[in-house]
Amino acid sequence: MACSAENFPQLPAVQVTSRGYDYEVRGDTPRECQCVICHHLLRKAIDLPCGHAFCKRCLSDWENEILARNNNLVCSVCQTPYKAEQHHPNIPIDRMIRDSLDIFCKQRNNGCNWVGKISNYEDSKHLEKLCDYTQAQCKYQEVGCDVEFIRRDAQEHEKSYKDKHQAMLLQAFLQSKQAAKQEFNVAKESRREITRDLTSVQQDSQMITGRLVSEKMDRERLELETNEKHEEIDAKIGTHQNTMRNLETTIAKHQQSSDNNYTQIEQKNSELERQVELLKTQIQELKKEVDRTTVNDVTKRDELRKDMEEKIKSGGVSGCCWWLTVLLAALPTIFILCILLHDKDFDWINFDGVKFNGKFGELWQNFLK
Numbered sequence: 001m002a003c004s005a006e007n008f009p010q011l012p013a014v015q016v017t018s019r020g021y022d023y024e025v026r027g028d029t030p031r032e033c034q035c036v037i038c039h040h041l042l043r044k045a046i047d048l049p050c051g052h053a054f055c056k057r058c059l060s061d062w063e064n065e066i067l068a069r070n071n072n073l074v075c076s077v078c079q080t081p082y083k084a085e086q087h088h089p090n091i092p093i094d095r096m097i098r099d100s101l102d103i104f105c106k107q108r109n110n111g112c113n114w115v116g117k118i119s120n121y122e123d124s125k126h127l128e129k130l131c132d133y134t135q136a137q138c139k140y141q142e143v144g145c146d147v148e149f150i151r152r153d154a155q156e157h158e159k160s161y162k163d164k165h166q167a168m169l170l171q172a173f174l175q176s177k178q179a180a181k182q183e184f185n186v187a188k189e190s191r192r193e194i195t196r197d198l199t200s201v202q203q204d205s206q207m208i209t210g211r212l213v214s215e216k217m218d219r220e221r222l223e224l225e226t227n228e229k230h231e232e233i234d235a236k237i238g239t240h241q242n243t244m245r246n247l248e249t250t251i252a253k254h255q256q257s258s259d260n261n262y263t264q265i266e267q268k269n270s271e272l273e274r275q276v277e278l279l280k281t282q283i284q285e286l287k288k289e290v291d292r293t294t295v296n297d298v299t300k301r302d303e304l305r306k307d308m309e310e311k312i313k314s315g316g317v318s319g320c321c322w323w324l325t326v327l328l329a330a331l332p333t334i335f336i337l338c339i340l341l342h343d344k345d346f347d348w349i350n351f352d353g354v355k356f357n358g359k360f361g362e363l364w365q366n367f368l369k
Helices: 056-068 091-099 118-123 126-130 151-160 162-314 319-341 358-368
Strands: 045-047 053-055 102-104 115-117 135-137 148-150
Touching (some): 045 056, 045 091, 053 056, 115 118, 151 162
Antiparallel strands (some): 045 053, 102 115
16 A cells, blocks of 8 residues: 655654665566665565565664654655554565575676575675685785785785795794793793792691691690580589588478477467466465565554553563564564475575565566566
8 A cells, every 4th residue: 555745744864774685686676675765675574554665674773763753653655654563574575585586796896707596695605605706815814914815816825925924934933932932931930939839838738737736636625624614513513502402401491490499489488478477466466465464463563562561561571571472473474485485486585685586586576566
């Protein structure tokens, strides 16, 4: 389908690198086999919906340029819009171009008369290997021969430049020999340095080995000492643990004994408090008894004194009888004091004025209170 360019605005020209087959065709070149961009034979032909054909690389470069300008894709010939998925390869055209069209060698102007297909020309690498009219370099180029000639004149060049080539080879040999000698000297010196370095490395290795052995022995000794210390510490810990267990047992026993002693002390304190109360009661009773006895004795003494005074006055009783009578009146009181003094609960009594020591002293003080 052909479209007129009048319906679409013209786009600026785009520089595209040629990607087609740049060969001279024998006879007329069919228009349908030419790329409309590079104007060479189509290489991997691509058809657009408008009917124009392009090389694959030429069309790709064109589309990249158009998209870079933010424009829609259009045919470069008729400017018909299209989408990227609408173009498709034209395999029959590709086969016809490679296998049917006859082309000339690119060295035709230099005298090569080869004619054949593109596939044969490229597959056999005619230009690089077979064409006698291709520019070639002398095989002695590496030793200094920079003469250029066509491949068919290679033998003539070698004959005419034989002496020069031999001189170049001799010069190259001498230079290579000198270079080899220098390299040998360098290698010899390098070997000496390597030998010195190797000797130094061996010495360092021996020294490092000695250090490693020493460190290993020190490590083993430290491990042995550490194990011995661990065993000693474990033994001490075991001893301390046994001691702690014994102490705990002893503390438990003492605690139990203390509890028992405390209970006994409490019981004894209770018993003593009971005895004290009993003694207080007995003291009160004794006090009352002493008071009654004292009152009776005083009364009897007064009566006896009065009676004796009357008798004395009357001359009936002597002085000695009066004192005997007083002594007999005081006998009950003396008897009670003797009982108290000889009671088994009293340790000792010291008559120092009115101060008594011992249990009776305590009772006496309580009595006074």
